[in-house]
Structures are given as structure tokens and as C-alpha cells.
Amino acid sequence: MVTAESEFGPVLIEADAITKSFGGAVAVDNVSISVRAGEIYGLVGENGAGKSTLMRVLAGILSPDQGEVRVDGKPVQPGARAAISAGISLVHQELSLVPEMTVAENILLGSFPTKVGFTEYRKLRQIAADALAEIGVGVDLDERVGRLSVALRQFVEIARAVAKKPRILIFDEPTATLTPAETDYLLAMLRRLADGGMAIIYISHRIPEIFSTCSTVAILRDGKLVRSSSIDSLTPSQVVDQMVGRELGLDLATKRTATPGAVVLDAQGITAPKVNNVSVQVRSGEIVGLGGLVGAGRSELVRAIIGADDRTAGSVTLTHNGETITIGSYQSAVRNGVAYVPEERRIDGLALSMSVEDNIRLPNRKELSVAGFKVGSKTAQVAQLLADKVGLRPPEIRRDVGEYSGGNQQKVVLAKWLGRRPKFIVLDEPTRGVDVGAKAEIHRLVKEIADQGTAVLIVSSDLPELLELSDTIHVMRDGHVTGTLSKEEASEKSVMSLASGETIVRSS
Amino acid sequence: MSQILELSDAKSKGFFGRAGTVIGRRTEGRGIALLSVILVIVALTEPLVFSAYSVTLGRIALIGIVALGLTAVILMGELDLSVASTLALSGVVMASIPELWLGILAALATGLIVGLINAFFVSVVGINSFIATLGMLFALRGLAFVISDEAPVSLVNKEAGISFGEPLIGPITPRVLIFILVFIAIQIFVSKAQAGREFFAVGGNRQAARDAGIPVTRRIVTGFMISGFVAALAGIINSLERTTADPTAGSTVLLTAFAAAIIGGNYLKGGRGSIVGTLIGAAALGVLQVALTISGVQVPVQQIFIGAILLIAVTTDPNSLRSVRGSIRTLRQGRAKNSVTT
Ligand SMILES: Nc1ncnc2c1ncn2[C@@H]1O[C@H](COP(=O)(O)OP(=O)(O)OP(=O)(O)O)[C@@H](O)[C@H]1O
Ligand SMILES: [Mg+2]
Numbered sequence: 013m014v015t016a017e018s019e020f021g022p023v024l025i026e027a028d029a030i031t032k033s034f035g036g037a038v039a040v041d042n043v044s045i046s047v048r049a050g051e052i053y054g055l056v057g058e059n060g061a062g063k064s065t066l067m068r069v070l071a072g073i074l075s076p077d078q079g080e081v082r083v084d085g086k087p088v089q090p091g092a093r094a095a096i097s098a099g100i101s102l103v104h105q106e107l108s109l110v111p112e113m114t115v116a117e118n119i120l121l122g123s124f125p126t127k128v129g130f131t132e133y134r135k136l137r138q139i140a141a142d143a144l145a146e147i148g149v150g151v152d153l154d155e156r157v158g159r160l161s162v163a164l165r166q167f168v169e170i171a172r173a174v175a176k177k178p179r180i181l182i183f184d185e186p187t188a189t190l191t192p193a194e195t196d197y198l199l200a201m202l203r204r205l206a207d208g209g210m211a212i213i214y215i216s217h218r219i220p221e222i223f224s225t226c227s228t229v230a231i232l233r234d235g236k237l238v239r240s241s242s243i244d245s246l247t248p249s250q251v252v253d254q255m256v257g258r259e260l261g262l263d264l265a266t267k268r269t270a271t272p273g274a275v276v277l278d279a280q281g282i283t284a285p286k287v288n289n290v291s292v293q294v295r296s297g298e299i300v301g302l303g304g305l306v307g308a309g310r311s312e313l314v315r316a317i318i319g320a321d322d323r324t325a326g327s328v329t330l331t332h333n334g335e336t337i338t339i340g341s342y343q344s345a346v347r348n349g350v351a352y353v354p355e356e357r358r359i360d361g362l363a364l365s366m367s368v369e370d371n372i373r374l375p376n377r378k379e380l381s382v383a384g385f386k387v388g389s390k391t392a393q394v395a396q397l398l399a400d401k402v403g404l405r406p407p408e409i410r411r412d413v414g415e416y417s418g419g420n421q422q423k424v425v426l427a428k429w430l431g432r433r434p435k436f437i438v439l440d441e442p443t444r445g446v447d448v449g450a451k452a453e454i455h456r457l458v459k460e461i462a463d464q465g466t467a468v469l470i471v472s473s474d475l476p477e478l479l480e481l482s483d484t485i486h487v488m489r490d491g492h493v494t495g496t497l498s499k500e501e502a503s504e505k506s507v508m509s510l511a512s513g514e515t516i517v518r519s520s
Numbered sequence: 521m522s523q524i525l526e527l528s529d530a531k532s533k534g535f536f537g538r539a540g541t542v543i544g545r546r547t548e549g550r551g552i553a554l555l556s557v558i559l560v561i562v563a564l565t566e567p568l569v570f571s572a573y574s575v576t577l578g579r580i581a582l583i584g585i586v587a588l589g590l591t592a593v594i595l596m597g598e599l600d601l602s603v604a605s606t607l608a609l610s611g612v613v614m615a616s617i618p619e620l621w622l623g624i625l626a627a628l629a630t631g632l633i634v635g636l637i638n639a640f641f642v643s644v645v646g647i648n649s650f651i652a653t654l655g656m657l658f659a660l661r662g663l664a665f666v667i668s669d670e671a672p673v674s675l676v677n678k679e680a681g682i683s684f685g686e687p688l689i690g691p692i693t694p695r696v697l698i699f700i701l702v703f704i705a706i707q708i709f710v711s712k713a714q715a716g717r718e719f720f721a722v723g724g725n726r727q728a729a730r731d732a733g734i735p736v737t738r739r740i741v742t743g744f745m746i747s748g749f750v751a752a753l754a755g756i757i758n759s760l761e762r763t764t765a766d767p768t769a770g771s772t773v774l775l776t777a778f779a780a781a782i783i784g785g786n787y788l789k790g791g792r793g794s795i796v797g798t799l800i801g802a803a804a805l806g807v808l809q810v811a812l813t814i815s816g817v818q819v820p821v822q823q824i825f826i827g828a829i830l831l832i833a834v835t836t837d838p839n840s841l842r843s844v845r846g847s848i849r850t851l852r853q854g855r856a857k858n859s860v861t862t
Contacts, residue, residue: 073731092733108731110724112791121721122732124714131714172732 020227021049023085024211025100025180030069030079032062034415037406039065041235042079047180047211047228052202054226054243055215057255058447059419060405062235063215064105067182070213071095071102083180096123101178105185105215105418105445107165111158116140118157119172143175147201162189162355163306170198174205181205182213185418187221188445191305191473192508199225217419217447219248233257256449268459272298272483275331276467277317277436282326284316288491289325292317294436294467299458301482302471304511309491310471311355314438317469318345318352332435351434353425355441355471362425364414368404369395371413372428398427403453419446426454430461437461440471455481475504487511547785547793550833551800554783558804558829562811569811574691576810581699583809584802585757586770587777587784588699588706589750591798593743594781595710597723597790598642598649600744603751604774605660606634610755611765612664615673620680624756631752634660635745643740664767672764681763695757702750707795715742723790779826780805783833804829 026046032039040062047053057063068074070081072088072095081088083098109118117124119140124131137153144151149167157165166189173181183202187195202225206212216222222229223243230240231254238254239246272295279292286309294300302310315321317328319342328339330348339345346352363371372395395409402423404416413424422445429437439458443451458481462468472478478485485497487510495510562569569576586603593600610627617623634656641652675681687693692700710716715738721729722739729736754773759765784801786793805826812822 092731096733102731104731108725108728110721110728110791112724113720117717121728122718122734124717126714129714130712131717 020051021209023047024049024083025070026082026085027066027070028079028082030066030076030081032065032069032074032076038235040069040076043232043235043237044079045230045237045240047213049179049209049211050206051228052206052212052214052226054222054229055213055232056217056219056222056229056251057232058405059423059445059450060417061232061255063232064184064417066232067102067184067213067215070180070182071100073102096176096178099177099179100182101173101176101180102182103170103173103184103186105188107162107169109157109165109168112156114154115144115151115157115160115168116153118168119143119175121172123176139175140171143171146174147171148197161307163191163194166190178210180211180213182215184215185217185445187216187218189306189441189473192475193512194306195221217445217451219251219448222251223248231255252448255447268463268483272296273465277328277330277469279317279328280326282313282316282323282328284312284321284323284326286312286491287316287323290486290488290491290493291326292469292486294469296435296465296467297462298483299462299468299470299481301478301485302469302488303475303478303485303507304488306473308488308511310488311440312491313488314352314440314469314471318342318350318438320352320354330436349432349435351429351432351437353429353437353439353442355444362413362421364421365412367410368399368413368416368424368427369409371424372398372409372431374428394431395427398431399424401430401457402427403450419450422446423450423454426457430457433461433464434466436467436469438469438471441473442470443472443474443477451477475507478502478507479504547787548797548800549785551784551797551804554829554833555800555804555807558808558811562807566811566814568814569807572810572814574687574693576807577691577696578693579810580803580806581696582754583773583776583780583806584799585699585702585754586751586773587780587798587802588702588795589747590777591781591784591786591793591795592706592710592716592719592746593649594786594788595719595723595790595793596740596743597726597788598740598743599653599788600638600747601650601653601774602634602638602656602660603747603777604770605657605664606631606748606751607755607758607770607773608765608767609634609660609664609667610752611759611769612668612673612767614756615675615759615765616667618676620675620677627752627756628749631748631750631755632745633748634751635748636741638748639737639741639744642744643737661767668765668767670767672766675759675763675765678763681760684757684760695761698753698757702753703795703799706746706750709746710795715739719743720791723787724792776805776826777802779830782830801833 023046026044028044030040030043043066045053055063065074069076072090072092075090083100088095088098088100110121113121116137120136125135125139126132140153147167147170149171151160151164151168157168160168166186170186186198190198199221202212202214214222214226226243228240229243229246229251231238231251233255274296275293276296277292277294279290282290282292290313292300302313304310312321316323316326317339319328319339329336330339330350332349337348339348339350363374369391373391392409396407399407399409404420404423404427413421416424422443426442442458443454446454455477458468458470470478470481472481479502482502483499485502485507486493487495487497487507489511497506586607590600590603610630613630614623614627617626638649638653638656641647642649684694688697710719718729718734718739721732721734722736726736755769758769780801781793781798782788782801783804784793784797784799786797808825808829809822812825
């Protein structure tokens, strides 16, 4: 499976002793890596280890404090354009698309084909179509990107990188938003591109992917390169240990204590765009999972339930202490103790230019203010407590959220809602992009709030996660629930077969 | 290459599905609806507006030309409040120079320089464009007063001004002609030129634009220079037609131009909108103003109408509509809450 090093071509890209700090905090500390043509180079590390920062330096978006980037042994000039012309292309961790522009325009953003300054649309569409064909994805070239699903946007982002005909292609956690099938597809694509002589750098928190795909793995911890070696010389658990730098108590898997109580959330006959007559009930202390492929309508369903999107039919009630209320708008839902952690956090869930503390304060305004004024000490205390609880690194609540790494931003969104002791919480892909340690921590938190009596509805494309957390799983396909599995019935196989519509194999 | 991942949901749409997608992509819908409503009402109540089309066209051109320049900036999510003062200043500059052609060139250069200064403050110094151009609004107005010695400056070449007001062919006065040319130029620039199309990226997701290697600062400079240049053109037209340059000119144009851009579906946050939309917005406001004037409605009352139209345009935005529906549901649900069920 893994090819010997001698089979690779010459070194294409070298990062030599790169150091990059942000206002005193060193994000990347004297890191050197080199990648050969045809090699798939895995890069792993905890949230905030400096992976994205290093890649942004390679792509010329950030200029390093020290060190240099070389392609074919020649130093690359500073700036994103120079990096692109040197053949370096980056698929960003956070989607970096313009929602109001079309798929074709986004694929060629910044490098429209022109004749005397005028865009040649025929050519533009042709190049975009070729890039999509190269990665084998069919999507309407003229659709506005804002109307695409998150997974599709991810592929548009990849098509954009491929359209530059790069020699060095960097993927910063591309699979975080993808289903298993899409991930397999992507990994096969990577191998094909590498076989064609490209050098590929691949970042992922999913260790099995690294082992199935990469030939070399580099481990970053606190900005330093702790190891870079051939994948054969390491085992998955060694990689995890070196990432974390300590023994990881992965048997964090806590036992649930509460037994589900009365029905808290009752959604009947929900119909909305992409959702067809779905009913869901969640009891207090119960975790209900929604499984299915990306695009099955799960996010749309939960958004319709809490009133964030319009529904064309159906009713939703929330019962607490014998009092039942109808949920109409999202505002009323939030006021009545509903919490929602959306799928696209950067867009829906966070104010990036505000501090962690202020972000945590947003949904907790009432609790954390006196007569409408923010009470500093109280906010700080609560925010700190919550930040510690979700394992924010570094746990500095005064920092702007935008300065945190992708995985850590995730934790801020969670912290923000956990503070409320919600009656009903919806988590849409809660651990996407979160590292192994933090993921276990978040799982523990979710179970904990369920044990405290909160009704939890969770959407996850991560099958092991869905299976571990859920008491009941509804599997969706094309806007319908195709099956409901109890904890005993649920297995990767039973969920996948319901999700993909292939023969249903009941394991019980 | 062998395998194709079919993820698209827009694939098997029929003709209507496709048409729906295309229409859904446009931003001018509300502008067109409003314009049609206004046209129908005016046709029924004040048909004179159409027989006096030269007046109407002139009015639309007056509002529209500044609005078109503004749109270039608005598309990038920035504002340019200084246009009103630029208009006055460039007029005064032109009138202060005896040789007409030199004066016109100097006025246009003034507009470009103002644009450069605005862009410098916004993209190099990093001041919010509202504040930066508000500062310029005051400073340039002051400068116009200083240059003109606080009084309107008469053109030396009055004949040129008088002949400038004459129609060329039919109802097309030079003002209307220039307006049409400016519209065509900016429309082509924004929809066809690479730089213009990138305005949408700068406004829609500035970080993405930077990441993609788009020279964001240069685009912002271009945008402000367009808006300054067009404002200067408007100043020249104004002064020529009146044969004097008034340092107080243009103060009402600013807000009307903004209103036209907004009614035309341009998002102030940037990234979404169109030049055609602005044209439609200007047409709607122009027709309305002329109709109200002909019916003898006082200017302050006219402003109430404009305000109302603006609010209608913004609140019929699909997003705003959704939040209104949400609020109504919340109200109803507040009542439902009192009747406790078990
Ligand atoms: N623009 C910035 N300003 C200040 N600090 C930053 C900035 N960008 C990153 N950092 C800091 O640099 C460190 C490394 O962040 P980076 O995004 O590279 O981590 P990462 O390894 O990609 O993590 P993740 O797995 O969560 O994506 C973090 O401590 C982060 O807070
Ligand atoms: Mg990262």
C-alpha cells in the first residue's frame, strides 16, 4: 500500500525553519518540512497546533517572521500571487468563497481569464467545467455558491485549487464536512492527483484517513514539529500520543445516568424545502441522533423545527414543567430555552471580531446583565468557566474569536450555548474539525447536559460519534425519515444502509 | 475521472426550475415591481409626466448619475458620502478657470483626486468608509466655499452653458446623453471587466477575495475613483446648465442617490446588487418626484414619499419579510402561551 520513498520524484516544496507569531504568541516555531512530487504528506496536530498557520505561510497568505519557502530549490517571493505562480495551491479549512458569485466565478476567483481586461466568460466557464470534471463533481456552473450545501461548497473550493493547475496542492481539513462516501471519493482523488506527480499536503483530524492515504506524516504540537517520518514507522496510537504530548485517557466514554423522561420537543409533520413530512420527538435527558448523507435534509429539518427557516406545514411544541408552548419564530424558540449550534459556524454562529467573552455573553444576555448593563466580573467568570469546560486553547477569553484556530472557534460556539442550561439543544455537526482530545471532551459534555435533563437533538455525519451519543437514531434520505433505530439496533451498517437506500439489514 | 460524484440538486430542473434559478439570482426584482407600480399609478393620475418626458428624463439623469457612481462603491460594501461635496467642489473648480475645456479637465481631475484620498483613508489607513467620507463631505464643502468666496461663481463662457442645456436629438439633452453613456460604461465595467466583477468578491467576502489574490486595495481605489469621477461629471453638468457653480449644490442629491441604489436592490453590506438595479431605482424616484411636483406636492411632502418608498423597498426584501413573518408568529404564539395545554 505504502510506496517506498525512493519511488517519489524530487523535492518540490520545502519550508525552511519557518517561524510565525501573532503578537507575541508563537504559532509556528522553527518548522521545516519538505514534500516530494507524488507524495501525500499528512500533517496532524491538536487544535491550535499551528497547522493552518504553516499552510498559510506556504501559500503566501501570511509572511513568515523567519525562514523561507522554496519551490524547486528556489525561494518563493512573498504574496499569494507569487505562491500561486510558483504552483502552490491551498484548499482552505474555512470556506473561502463568495456566496453571491456563481460556481464558475468562484472557481476562478482572482484569476479570471481576460482579454484586454474583459472577462472571457466562455473560457471562464470552460476552465471551471474542466476543473469540476477533473475532480469528477457535477454541479451547475451558474448556481450562486450561497445556495449550495456545505459539502458542495467544499468541492467548489477544491475545484478552485485544482483549476490553478498546481504542482503542490494543500488540503486543510477537507473532509471535516464530508460524509464517508464523499471522503472515500476525495481520498481516491488525492491518490490519483499524487500519481500524476503532484505533491500533496493533507491535514486531517481523522487518523485513519492519514494512515490509509499518506506516505509520510508530520506531527505538530504547540507550533513545533515533533516528528516527521514515514507512515510505516508509526502506529495510530503513537501518532495521537505525540500530537497530544501526554497519555490521552481515551476511555473518557462516560456512562449515561439519566433515563429519558417526558417528551420535551414534539415536532409533527414538518415540511419545508428538502424536508418532507417528518415527525420527531425528544424526551428530557434523551439524545436523539439524525443520521444520513450530507444533503439528506437533516440541517434543513432542524432549522425548520426551531423556526430558523420557514416551514410550509407541521407544528412544533416545547413542553417544560407541564407547560406547553408552540414554537413559531427562532427568537421565541431561543427565549423559551432552545439552543442551536449551527453547521456553518463562521457564518451563523460567531461574531469573529468580538472577544470570546462577548461571544459567550450574546445568548446569555439576560443572565449576565443587570438592568441591561453587562456585569464585567460575572461575565468573565462564567465565560472562563465555560471556556475551560470545552477545553479552549489557549483559554484566554479576552482574545478575539477570529484569532483562534478553526477547531477552537467550534468550542466557543458550544460554550456559548452550554451556559444556558437549555431545555432543548440542537447540535449540527458539533465536533467537525475538532481534534481527538477535544472531541472526547465535547462528547462528555453533551452526555452531561443530557443527564441534567436537557433534550438533545444531534446531527452528525460522523458515524462513530452518532452511535456513541444517540439513544435513538432517525436516518434521513431525500427529506424523509427512512428508518428509526434504537441504541441496540444501531450500527454503522444499519445506519448506512438506511441512509443510502440500499438493502436494509437489521442487526437485531 | 471514471467516477462522477453527482451532488448537484439543480441538475434535472425543467425550464421553469431554471428560469426560477435565474430570477432568484437577480436583485432588481423589487425595483422593477416598485417602478411598475409607480408607473401605473402615475399613468392613471398624472399622465403629464409622460408627455413631459424630457423633464422626467432629465430628473432621472440627475438622480441617477451620482447613484451609478455610488453603486460601484456600495458593491464593495463601502459608502461614499463625499459625493455631494465633490459635485459642488468640481463645479466651482471648473467655473474658476476661464478656459472651459481646461476647467472641465480640472474638475474631472478633482473628482479623481477626491476618490484617491477617500480610498487612501479607507483601505490604507483603515478608517471606516462612513467616517472617512463624512470627514471628506465636510472638508470638501468647506473647500468649495473657500474657492468660490462663499458665492456662486458665474461661468465665463455662458454661451457654452446655454447651448449645453439644449436637446441634441428629441428629448436627449447632453445631460441625458452623458447619463446614458455613464450607465453603459459602468454596466460594462462591472459585469464584463475582470476588475469590476471582482468588486462583488471584495464586497461579498473580503477575506476570500484576499485569499484568492485579488488586489483588494486596488479595487477599492478604483471604486472610489469611479464614484468621485462621476460625481465631478454631475457637478460639471449642473454648473454648465445653470451657467453658475454654486458651492451649496448637491446637498439633496446625496440621499436621493443612496435611495435609488437601495431601491434598485443593492445591499449596503456589499456583494449583491447591480448597476441596472440602480438605474431602475433612479427611474422610480425620478418619475415619482416629477409626478409629485406636477401635482403641486410640496418638496417636504415629496421627501415623505421617498422615505416611504425606500422603506417599502427594503422591507419587501425576502430576508426582511421572513423576519416580519417570524415576529408575527411570535406575537401569536405569545397568546398561545397563556392557554396552557397538557
Ligand atoms: N490571525 C491570528 N491572530 C492571532 N492569533 C492567531 C491568528 N491565527 C492563528 N492564531 C493562533 O495561532 C495558533 C495556531 O493556529 P492554527 O489556526 O494554525 O491552528 P490549527 O493547527 O490549524 O488548528 P485547528 O485544528 O483547530 O484548525 C493558535 O493558537 C491561534 O490562536
Ligand atoms: Mg486549522
